[in-house]
Amino acid sequence: MQTTSGHVRQASAKEPAKRAPFSVEVVAIGTELLLGHLDSNSSWIGEQLALAGIDCYFQTRVGDNVERISEVLGTALQRADAVVTCGGLGPTQDDVTREALARLAGVDLVRDPALAAGIEQRYAQRGRAMPTSNLRQADLPRGARPIPPSTGTAPGIELELPTGLVLSVPGVPSEMQDMVGRHVVPALVARAGSRAVIVSRVLRTWGLSESAVAEMVAPRVEALDEAGNALTIAFLASGIEGIKVRLTAKAADHAGAGSMLDREEAELRRLLGDRVFGVDGTTMEMAVGTLLEARGLTVATAESLTGGMVASRLVSVPGAGAWMLGGVVAYDTAVKHTVLGVAEDEVVTAGAAQSMARGVRSLLGASIGLSLTGVAGPDSQEDKPPGTVFCGLSGPGSFEGHIRLSLPGDRDGIRQLATISALDWLRRKLV
Amino acid sequence: MQTTSGHVRQASAKEPAKRAPFSVEVVAIGTELLLGHLDSNSSWIGEQLALAGIDCYFQTRVGDNVERISEVLGTALQRADAVVTCGGLGPTQDDVTREALARLAGVDLVRDPALAAGIEQRYAQRGRAMPTSNLRQADLPRGARPIPPSTGTAPGIELELPTGLVLSVPGVPSEMQDMVGRHVVPALVARAGSRAVIVSRVLRTWGLSESAVAEMVAPRVEALDEAGNALTIAFLASGIEGIKVRLTAKAADHAGAGSMLDREEAELRRLLGDRVFGVDGTTMEMAVGTLLEARGLTVATAESLTGGMVASRLVSVPGAGAWMLGGVVAYDTAVKHTVLGVAEDEVVTAGAAQSMARGVRSLLGASIGLSLTGVAGPDSQEDKPPGTVFCGLSGPGSFEGHIRLSLPGDRDGIRQLATISALDWLRRKLV
Numbered sequence: 001m002q003t004t005s006g007h008v009r010q011a012s013a014k015e016p017a018k019r020a021p022f023s024v025e026v027v028a029i030g031t032e033l034l035l036g037h038l039d040s041n042s043s044w045i046g047e048q049l050a051l052a053g054i055d056c057y058f059q060t061r062v063g064d065n066v067e068r069i070s071e072v073l074g075t076a077l078q079r080a081d082a083v084v085t086c087g088g089l090g091p092t093q094d095d096v097t098r099e100a101l102a103r104l105a106g107v108d109l110v111r112d113p114a115l116a117a118g119i120e121q122r123y124a125q126r127g128r129a130m131p132t133s134n135l136r137q138a139d140l141p142r143g144a145r146p147i148p149p150s151t152g153t154a155p156g157i158e159l160e161l162p163t164g165l166v167l168s169v170p171g172v173p174s175e176m177q178d179m180v181g182r183h184v185v186p187a188l189v190a191r192a193g194s195r196a197v198i199v200s201r202v203l204r205t206w207g208l209s210e211s212a213v214a215e216m217v218a219p220r221v222e223a224l225d226e227a228g229n230a231l232t233i234a235f236l237a238s239g240i241e242g243i244k245v246r247l248t249a250k251a252a253d254h255a256g257a258g259s260m261l262d263r264e265e266a267e268l269r270r271l272l273g274d275r276v277f278g279v280d281g282t283t284m285e286m287a288v289g290t291l292l293e294a295r296g297l298t299v300a301t302a303e304s305l306t307g308g309m310v311a312s313r314l315v316s317v318p319g320a321g322a323w324m325l326g327g328v329v330a331y332d333t334a335v336k337h338t339v340l341g342v343a344e345d346e347v348v349t350a351g352a353a354q355s356m357a358r359g360v361r362s363l364l365g366a367s368i369g370l371s372l373t374g375v376a377g378p379d380s381q382e383d384k385p386p387g388t389v390f391c392g393l394s395g396p397g398s399f400e401g402h403i404r405l406s407l408p409g410d411r412d413g414i415r416q417l418a419t420i421s422a423l424d425w426l427r428r429k430l431v
Numbered sequence: 432m433q434t435t436s437g438h439v440r441q442a443s444a445k446e447p448a449k450r451a452p453f454s455v456e457v458v459a460i461g462t463e464l465l466l467g468h469l470d471s472n473s474s475w476i477g478e479q480l481a482l483a484g485i486d487c488y489f490q491t492r493v494g495d496n497v498e499r500i501s502e503v504l505g506t507a508l509q510r511a512d513a514v515v516t517c518g519g520l521g522p523t524q525d526d527v528t529r530e531a532l533a534r535l536a537g538v539d540l541v542r543d544p545a546l547a548a549g550i551e552q553r554y555a556q557r558g559r560a561m562p563t564s565n566l567r568q569a570d571l572p573r574g575a576r577p578i579p580p581s582t583g584t585a586p587g588i589e590l591e592l593p594t595g596l597v598l599s600v601p602g603v604p605s606e607m608q609d610m611v612g613r614h615v616v617p618a619l620v621a622r623a624g625s626r627a628v629i630v631s632r633v634l635r636t637w638g639l640s641e642s643a644v645a646e647m648v649a650p651r652v653e654a655l656d657e658a659g660n661a662l663t664i665a666f667l668a669s670g671i672e673g674i675k676v677r678l679t680a681k682a683a684d685h686a687g688a689g690s691m692l693d694r695e696e697a698e699l700r701r702l703l704g705d706r707v708f709g710v711d712g713t714t715m716e717m718a719v720g721t722l723l724e725a726r727g728l729t730v731a732t733a734e735s736l737t738g739g740m741v742a743s744r745l746v747s748v749p750g751a752g753a754w755m756l757g758g759v760v761a762y763d764t765a766v767k768h769t770v771l772g773v774a775e776d777e778v779v780t781a782g783a784a785q786s787m788a789r790g791v792r793s794l795l796g797a798s799i800g801l802s803l804t805g806v807a808g809p810d811s812q813e814d815k816p817p818g819t820v821f822c823g824l825s826g827p828g829s830f831e832g833h834i835r836l837s838l839p840g841d842r843d844g845i846r847q848l849a850t851i852s853a854l855d856w857l858r859r860k861l862v
Binding site: 033034035036037038039040042043044046047050056057058059060061062063065068072075236298301303305306307308309310311312314315316318320321324325326327328329330331332334335338339363364365377378411412415 | 765
């Protein structure tokens with residue numbers, strides 16, 4: 001084990017001494033992955049497989065080399081029932097996954113006329129000249145089936161071999177994620193023995209430990225266990241971004257799976273309450289923005305130790321202009337006094353936090369002022385240890401107040417935790 | 432290939448059709464790595480191997496399972512001369528790398544009395560009771576040598592087998608990096624055929640493409656090629672953080688390597704000029720802070736599209752209080768007018784950038800005001816497309832002016848590039 005965080009808890013994540021009946025390996029292809037480039041694709045695919053209940057015991061990275069790719073795939077199919085590869089499906093000469101699959105299968109590459117026409121058409125629509133090399137993306141190992149892309153131009157490849165199934169997807173993250181979610185995971189779940197439609201939904205929570213979430217949700221997990229495995233719940237700790245609760249429904253069709261998920265989401269929200277801040281790709285700052293916009297409120301921030309991180313996360317949301325006015329970074333104590341009108345001498349205090357929130361709300365003319373002041377470290381300040389943070393709110397009615405936090409970690413960790421803690425506090429006030 | 436960025440360019444990074452005489456594999460151990468946890472350790476080790484000129488063709492991830500770890504190591508040693516493993520050396524029951532090495536070697540584990548005493552002593556010094564299970568970290572496969580830790584309590588393991596060399600390091604990044612830099616890379620370089628001391632230094636540049644850096648440095652690369660391979664230069668593109676130029680010197684001792692690096696660094700700085708912003712771990716914001724502090728200047732920021740990212744990077748530097756006063760996030764146009772005194776109606780302009788810089792400098796009483804205004808997208812603004820950014824400076828003498836940037840990418844990419852561009856512009860003004 002490398003760290004204690006970031007693992008999925010579910011039955012299928014346990015490692016049995018003997019191989020399970022069905023397992024899948026992930027092979028990431030690209031020389032740059034061997035030279036320092038972070039392989040986030042494999043991690044993402046690994047998470048999707050785990051959450052779908054599919055066992056994965058090995059992941060491999062290999063360079064853009066036909067011989068070595070086919071060797072790795074051969075080794076993987078000795079150990080597993082199926083392999084997912086990502087990368088090496090682009091149009092350039094160093095994209096050789098197609099050739100490696102053909103070599104593995106002992107067949108030649110043939111150009112698929114329908115794929116070629118589709119690629120040409122996409123270029124024509126954009127009024128751009130297509131490099132001829134792009135048509136390489138229409139080549140398939142004889143006997144393979146294309147996985148159609150919904151974005152981009154690179155199709156994936158599905159290749160059935162006597163030793164197992166190979167599913168190849170592009171390395172561009174957005175295209176990869178689309179194809180894995182839409183085709184690869186359902187195909188593997190079906191192969192693993194299920195013929196049903198599989199649909200997932202992630203509830204994102206903040207402010208609870210993984211074990212606390214598990215405890216709160218336990219009644220539902222037990223009820224679902226008793227009801228069979230048509231609907232399962234898995235937990236994933238995502239560092240400072242909170243705990244994800246993933247629901248996976250198996251049903252005869254999408255409508256059936258959707259209504260199972262709707263019912264279960266309602267049950268879980270009843271247990272988890274306002275700790276759920278969003279669904280699937282919703283971030284904390286998106287959740288805050290949606291609530292502000294719905295209530296016709298605007299916000300301004302006053303930050304000391306976070307130095308603009310709260311403001312920056314809010315501004316990152318497209319359309320933030322409707323509810324985010326801006327803020328003041330008051331890192332220097334004098335700036336807290338002169339710009340924000342803080343009267344307190346000591347600035348790592350509840351009073352100073354409250355004054356900062358009031359000051360920025362008034363200066364920028366916002367409905368709500370949100371502030372943070374504290375000690376990021378490495379040194380103590382005003383006799384308070386690193387991790388001591390006060391957040392303040394100023395606004396109409398219930399939007400007045402402060403909280404005190406004691407956060408763990410180094411300078412960077414404290415600043416990040418302070419940022420999301422403040423955003424979550426505002427969010428829960430807005431709910 | 433997965434993307435076009437982030438690759439090391441040097442002879443050893445090319446992939447020959449046949450295996451090179453000496454190669455190394457990386458095996459990352461930890462079940463969480465199969466379930467979505469990002470494997471940054473392997474990427475870091477891969478980069479170190481590449482920069483040291485050691486070929487690496489495969490990387491594997493495997494869970495905390497004795498049987499599967501030893502199987503993967505066996506496979507790797509069939510293909511390569513040596514294997515570096517990371518992870519699974521901690522004190523808990525799921526840390527089983529030691530057991531897997533013993534199984535692979537067909538030997539038992541024996542407790543090393545010196546290691547055990549060292550671990551006990553470290554706990555005693557901190558006045559803490561040691562869990563007995565911690566002594567598992569003193570167990571070694573019979574015949575293996577410990578790699579002493581300089582931090583942490585987990586020693587590494589060096590195991591010589593008939594099929595090759597295994598070097599196992601902990602998965603905690605700081606301990607891993609220390610042990611790889613201090614012991615693993617030198618041991619592998621020596622094994623690859625060199626008996627010399629190897630020392631590296633990274634010059635960090637910003638504002639140039641990889642090919643431009645290569646062109647500027649070409650005279651030195653040629654001169655070094657002619658002089659033999661005692662000193663080599665490699666390039667590494669690190670995304671928005673610029674291009675790294677890595678010098679690696681081989682010499683009889685550290686002093687000799689150090690003076691070779693000093694001489695070559697001076698030569699390269701002559702060619703690259705102020706495009707070099709730092710050495711090794713120096714970040715852009717640290718470089719800016721060091722220059723400000725040396726000149727006794729303070730800075731304040733005024734940000735629109737970056738929403739506090741520039742301020743946040745400056746505040747992230749420990750000791751930033753000496754030169755960073757704070758800033759204003761003026762995302763809303765009205766805030767630019769009322770708080771910063773911008774008179775211009777159009778705010779994505781050079782004039783508005785200049786006014787913002789003047790306004791924040793005056794409001795916060797800083798020596799220098801630095802501003803950014805522009806279009807992050809997805810929509811155009813004031814008839815200017817996403818990526819249009821103006822930076823302004825206000826301060827004594829040469830610290831007055833503006834620049835216009837046209838940045839590529841999506842909303843997030845544009846904001847990040849704008850941030851580092853503005854910091855680099857201020858840095859070069861300060862040099």
